[in-house]
Amino acid sequence: MISYYLPSGSKIGVGHQVDALAKELVRRGHEVDVFSACPPVSGATYRHHHIELSGSLRTFRFAAQLRRVDFSRYDVLHAHGDDYWMWRHRAGAHVRTLHGSCFDEAIHIRGAVQRLRMFLLGCSEVLATVVADATVAVSPPTRRWTPWVSRVIPNGVDTSAFYPDDACLARHPVVLFVGTWSGRKRGNLLARTFVDGVLPRIPDAELWMVSDDIPSDHHPAVHALGRVGNDRLANLYRQAWVFCLPSSYEGFGIPYAEAMASGLPVVATPNVGARYVTNDGRAGVLVDPGALGDELVRLLGDSHRRAQLTVEGLRRSHDFSLQTVVDDYEQLYLETMAGRLN
Numbered sequence: 001m002i003s004y005y006l007p008s009g010s011k012i013g014v015g016h017q018v019d020a021l022a023k024e025l026v027r028r029g030h031e032v033d034v035f036s037a038c039p040p041v042s043g044a045t046y047r048h049h050h051i052e053l054s055g056s057l058r059t060f061r062f063a064a065q066l067r068r069v070d071f072s073r074y075d076v077l078h079a080h081g082d083d084y085w086m087w088r089h090r091a092g093a094h095v096r097t098l099h100g101s102c103f104d105e106a107i108h109i110r111g112a113v114q115r116l117r118m119f120l121l122g123c124s125e126v127l128a129t130v131v132a133d134a135t136v137a138v139s140p141p142t143r144r145w146t147p148w149v150s151r152v153i154p155n156g157v158d159t160s161a162f163y164p165d166d167a168c169l170a171r172h173p174v175v176l177f178v179g180t181w182s183g184r185k186r187g188n189l190l191a192r193t194f195v196d197g198v199l200p201r202i203p204d205a206e207l208w209m210v211s212d213d214i215p216s217d218h219h220p221a222v223h224a225l226g227r228v229g230n231d232r233l234a235n236l237y238r239q240a241w242v243f244c245l246p247s248s249y250e251g252f253g254i255p256y257a258e259a260m261a262s263g264l265p266v267v268a269t270p271n272v273g274a275r276y277v278t279n280d281g282r283a284g285v286l287v288d289p290g291a292l293g294d295e296l297v298r299l300l301g302d303s304h305r306r307a308q309l310t311v312e313g314l315r316r317s318h319d320f321s322l323q324t325v326v327d328d329y330e331q332l333y334l335e336t337m338a339g340r341l342n
Contacts, residue, residue, distance in 0.1 A: 009038030100251020156325030164263025197293020
């Protein structure tokens with residue numbers, strides 16, 4: 001597997017998904033090596049190859065360094081995120097997962113330089129779908145710029161770690177956020193909405209933010225939790241009353257699926273990933289940013305509605321079970337290797 005990101009060096013969801021997939025494949029008896037620009041993950045059961053980088057344009061230099069690696073001894077080369085220029089540099093089978101669209105990110109990101117970088121990465125993504133033996137998308141909307149990609153395998157959630165437990169529920173209303181303060185995750189928007197629109201009507205409510213870029217002068221009812229491990233994150237999902245991630249764009253949105261698997265009602269703004277994971281709002285609440293505060297107040301005060309969303313969310317989360325996702329990938333690996341041999 002190739003992934004620029006891993007949980008040891010990045011909060012981006014792609015890295016967490018690669019780590020989970022690799023561990024599950026090892027548990028099933030496969031030998032897995034992960035090549036990454038991030039350091040080793042504590043407790044990882046797979047082999048790790050650290051591609052050390054410094055300076056600027058790291059994504060592109062990571063790809064250039066991977067071009068020097070001989071992958072011919074592997075049955076499968078599985079690239080996550082960017083393609084890393086693996087054309088004419090094959091293993092037994094070359095599989096590619098589109099975790100989102102850089103073109104879509106370019107639309108929502110701020111700054112001309114960042115937009116140009118995302119556009120160039122988007123061009124590389126399109127080329128990657130041509131040179132790979134098999135390409136999959138994590139959601140149907142991810143195929144917007146590559147409509148010839150027909151196969152969808154969603155991101156997976158380990159339901160042995162993320163599961164509901166009513167005994168853990170906090171005694172006071174808690175809204176949970178997992179993401180970044182700035183950028184497309186829009187944690188700053190949620191914090192402003194919570195302080196101005198929720199606290200005046202529910203004074204004992206708290207906002208717990210799993211984020212490591214929150215300013216130090218935040219409101220006392222906003223709790224900055226920093227980065228947390230999977231065990232504590234799963235516990236936070238079980239304690240909270242509502243999960244809210246008002247991203248402007250998600251290709252999938254792993255925290256939505258983790259929250260639903262934990263029995264936690266989800267509130268999101270209507271980005272393409274949230275629409276897919278919540279089944280167009282049937283298993284969660286989709287609301288425009290301007291109405292976010294009113295919706296959080298309504299949901300925190302309506303235990304019956306929260307219970308309904310818990311049931312619908314748990315039902316929908318079965319589609320994102322890590323075991324089912326890895327079953328699909330194993331089948332894809334076998335099909336792709338067989339196709340190369342024929």
